[in-house]
Amino acid sequence: QGLVVTQLDVEPGECIKVKGKIQSDAKGFAVNVGKDSNTLMLHFNPRFDCHGDVNTIVCNSKEDGMWGEEDRKAEFPFQHGDKTEICISFDETEATVKLPEAEFKFPNRLGMEKIEYLAVEGDFKVKAIKFS
Numbered sequence: 001q002g003l004v005v006t007q008l009d010v011e012p013g014e015c016i017k018v019k020g021k022i023q024s025d026a027k028g029f030a031v032n033v034g035k036d037s038n039t040l041m042l043h044f045n046p047r048f049d050c051h052g053d054v055n056t057i058v059c060n061s062k063e064d065g066m067w068g069e070e071d072r073k074a075e076f077p078f079q080h081g082d083k084t085e086i087c088i089s090f091d092e093t094e095a096t097v098k099l100p101e102a103e104f105k106f107p108n109r110l111g112m113e114k115i116e117y118l119a120v121e122g123d124f125k126v127k128a129i130k131f132s
């Protein structure tokens with residue numbers, strides 16, 4: 001189990017910054033934001049080599065513990081051993097994931113009005129988290 005932060009009150013326009021290092025033998029990692037582990041606005045899941053995916057970012061939502069429709073992104077701006085900063089923000093229509101050299105959007109399918117939960121899982125060593 002990785003880093004889990006609960007009782008947050010992140011509102012539209014605010015951002016969550018997760019700074020960390022991707023392990024040199026990483027198979028994959030995930031950053032989850034939402035209400036709790038069963039209700040996710042965004043599961044941001046870069047896969048180096050897992051579940052049959054190679055160098056693919058899989059995004060999804062989760063409602064009442066049920067995964068939604070997966071959204072596979074075209075770019076994969078990660079490399080083993082990279083230090084990176086992942087900034088997540090949202091509004092009523094979509095979540096935005098800003099990376100140093102790329103930006104991804106994912107629809108706010110659940111119409112969430114605040115993020116109360118953050119979890120980082122897998123082969124990612126968190127160095128710092130910042131809320132602004």
Ligand SMILES: C=CCO[C@@H]1O[C@H](CO)[C@@H](O[C@@H]2O[C@H](CO)[C@H](O)[C@H](OCc3cn(Cc4cccc(/C=C/CN=C(N)N)c4)nn3)[C@H]2O)[C@H](O)[C@H]1NC(C)=O
Binds near residue numbers: 026051121122123
């Ligand atoms: C083709 C067959 C049917 O279709 C597949 O069906 C699978 C099951 O539904 C989906 O997979 C699921 O996709 C979900 C998103 O939609 C979640 O990602 C879920 O994982 C949840 C989960 C998270 N976590 C923690 C975690 C997260 C990241 C890394 C690690 C561990 C590190 C690995 N490092 C090692 N071992 N060194 C651990 N554990 N489980 C994943 O199982 C596949 O995408 C899907 N593939 C396609 C092409 O459609």
